[in-house]
Amino acid sequence: MLRRLAHELIEANQGAEGLVLVGIQTRGLPLAHRLARLIGEIEGAEVPCGALDVTLYRDDLGRRAPKSLHATDVPVDVTGRTVVLVDDVLYTGRTIRAALDALNELGRPDRIRLVVLVDRGHRELPIRADHVGKNLPTAYGDRIRVLVEETDGQDAVVSEEVPA
Amino acid sequence: MTQQPRRPSAPDAGAPTTEAAATTAAAKTTTAATTAAAKTTTAARATAAATPTPAATPTAAATATRVAPLTHLLGIDELDAAQLVHILDTAEQLLPIATRERNTVPTLRGKVVCNLFLEDSTRTRISFDLAAKRLSAEVLNFSAKGSSVSKGESFKDTALTLDAMGVDCVVVRSGSSGAPRQLARYLDVPIMNAGDGWHQHPTQALLDVFTMRRHLGDLAGRRVVIVGDLLHSRVARSEVQALNLVGAKVSVVAPPTLLPPEVERWGVEVVPSLDDALPDADVVYLLRVQRERMHRAFFPSTREYQRLWGMDGRRLRQLQDHAIVMHPGPMNRGVEITGEVADSDRSVITEQVTNGIAVRMACLYLLLAAPAVDEEAGR
Numbered sequence: 001m002l003r004r005l006a007h008e009l010i011e012a013n014q015g016a017e018g019l020v021l022v023g024i025q026t027r028g029l030p031l032a033h034r035l036a037r038l039i040g041e042i043e044g045a046e047v048p049c050g051a052l053d054v055t056l057y058r059d060d061l062g063r064r065a066p067k068s069l070h071a072t073d074v075p076v077d078v079t080g081r082t083v084v085l086v087d088d089v090l091y092t093g094r095t096i097r098a099a100l101d102a103l104n105e106l107g108r109p110d111r112i113r114l115v116v117l118v119d120r121g122h123r124e125l126p127i128r129a130d131h132v133g134k135n136l137p138t139a140y141g142d143r144i145r146v147l148v149e150e151t152d153g154q155d156a157v158v159s160e161e162v163p164a
Numbered sequence: 165m166t167q168q169p170r171r172p173s174a175p176d177a178g179a180p181t182t183e184a185a186a187t188t189a190a191a192k193t194t195t196a197a198t199t200a201a202a203k204t205t206t207a208a209r210a211t212a213a214a215t216p217t218p219a220a221t222p223t224a225a226a227t228a229t230r231v232a233p234l235t236h237l238l239g240i241d242e243l244d245a246a247q248l249v250h251i252l253d254t255a256e257q258l259l260p261i262a263t264r265e266r267n268t269v270p271t272l273r274g275k276v277v278c279n280l281f282l283e284d285s286t287r288t289r290i291s292f293d294l295a296a297k298r299l300s301a302e303v304l305n306f307s308a309k310g311s312s313v314s315k316g317e318s319f320k321d322t323a324l325t326l327d328a329m330g331v332d333c334v335v336v337r338s339g340s341s342g343a344p345r346q347l348a349r350y351l352d353v354p355i356m357n358a359g360d361g362w363h364q365h366p367t368q369a370l371l372d373v374f375t376m377r378r379h380l381g382d383l384a385g386r387r388v389v390i391v392g393d394l395l396h397s398r399v400a401r402s403e404v405q406a407l408n409l410v411g412a413k414v415s416v417v418a419p420p421t422l423l424p425p426e427v428e429r430w431g432v433e434v435v436p437s438l439d440d441a442l443p444d445a446d447v448v449y450l451l452r453v454q455r456e457r458m459h460r461a462f463f464p465s466t467r468e469y470q471r472l473w474g475m476d477g478r479r480l481r482q483l484q485d486h487a488i489v490m491h492p493g494p495m496n497r498g499v500e501i502t503g504e505v506a507d508s509d510r511s512v513i514t515e516q517v518t519n520g521i522a523v524r525m526a527c528l529y530l531l532l533a534a535p536a537v538d539e540e541a542g543r
Contacts, residue, residue, distance in 0.1 A: 069258065
């Protein structure tokens with residue numbers, strides 16, 4: 001699936017030129033690294049890849065316990081580049097809104113694209129992904145978790161139904 | 165602490181297939197009957213739990229679940245080791261914000277932080293001020309001089325006035341030990357202690373431990389030598405407690421007149437001479453000679469203090485190659501530290517100041533981005 005997403009990205013961008021992949025902490029990061037490597041292999045080029053923590057830009061601060069912060073580390077200047085945001089699950093869209101704000105502080109990209117592994121619907125903001133690994137219809141309260149080898153020891157998507 | 169994810173060792177070609185299969189299974193699950201879904205879910209969770217988890221960020225992952233939330237920051241003695249490490253880890257992520265072109269984040273927009281400074285301070289107040297501003301909070305500076313306090317208003321009335329104005333957090337510096345705790349009784353908002361009398365100066369200790377950790381890594385078993393006026397020093401009290409929490413070994417060296425009674429019960433080793441303590445030291449922490457708190461002679465002369473307890477170039481050369489020299493500031497050059505030492509590459513004193521902002525940002529974030537206490541209990 002990632003290989004297909006990598007090909008889609010290359011096609012949309014007409015190559016790897018000017019691309020920088022930015023994974024949203026925490027599960028988007030390993031996915032971004034893998035995509036960067038795949039694109040690099042296909043195109044024979046080094047694709048820069050960084051991490052973005054959006055916690056400080058969230059709109060639900062004060063509504064729940066403060067989350068642990070993770071690194072924000074984008075190795076190149078994003079100004080003038082095409083930034084590909086990578087996340088595991090697209091749900092309400094609020095994380096992506098925060099990510100756009102966070103990215104804005106780092107510079108002014110030419111364009112920003114969004115890649116997600118799973119789109120589970122239930123958007124609360126006018127946000128859509130440019131490339132989706134899998135559309136996964138869910139009920140609003142369900143929990144969808146993406147497990148990745150790097151942090152969870154296996155690759156899987158786990159759907160948990162929460163009884164009403 | 166490394167934040168880089170481990171590269172998967174297996175060839176990547178296998179990964180998409182596994183993902184696709186799992187996704188399909190999950191998709192089916194959601195449409196299947198509830199009982200079946202529950203079973204599949206349990207199975208999937210069991211597998212996940214049974215698989216050894218090489219976490220890329222073990223500290224962050226662990227702290228996310230186990231750390232007790234902060235309600236105030238009154239003293240290091242009220243923190244446990246997990247909370248202290250959580251503050252330092254948070255500060256680590258906030259540190260780079262200062263060096264960005266845009267050095268603020270919108271996190272605490274609309275919150276009001278009041279700096280209530282009843283005792284003179286420049287660096288601590290400015291540091292708190294900047295920390296709050298980098299998080300986009302509003303800052304009110306309230307100092308004793310030129311305020312209602314100089315007109316004779318009581319501490320309690322000042323506190324109630326601030327409460328009535330609706331501040332979200334009070335940072336208090338006072339010459340009286342225990343003033344921050346008193347304030348915490350009067351107000352329902354988080355209180356941060358910015359130094360109270362001889363008692364505590366928790367953010368100083370946190371920024372010091374943070375600085376040590378950045379230079380030395382894990383502090384467990386490291387040797388920190390604290391030199392100077394331990395009797396009057398709130399910094400030393402907080403410092404020793406923080407170092408004990410992270411498992412460092414602490415030695416103290418001071419004129420006998422400036423050692424608190426029963427200092428051994430702090431969990432430190434008293435070393436009679438500075439020269440004996442230096443060869444083992446990973447950190448030499450020099451305390452300021454606080455002339456304003458000394459109402460009688462504790463040592464014969466400044467010259468004698470410098471000769472016996474001061475850090476100079478000769479002593480600097482007795483240190484191990486990796487050892488660092490620290491000072492909470494403001495320094496008395498030529499008394500507890502010579503210019504040569506202060507300006508040497510072993511000195512991390514200016515770094516302490518920079519780190520102080522990040523550590524104070526971390527404390528403000530953890531105190532103010534949390535839900536109000538009663539709100540949380542209501543859910």
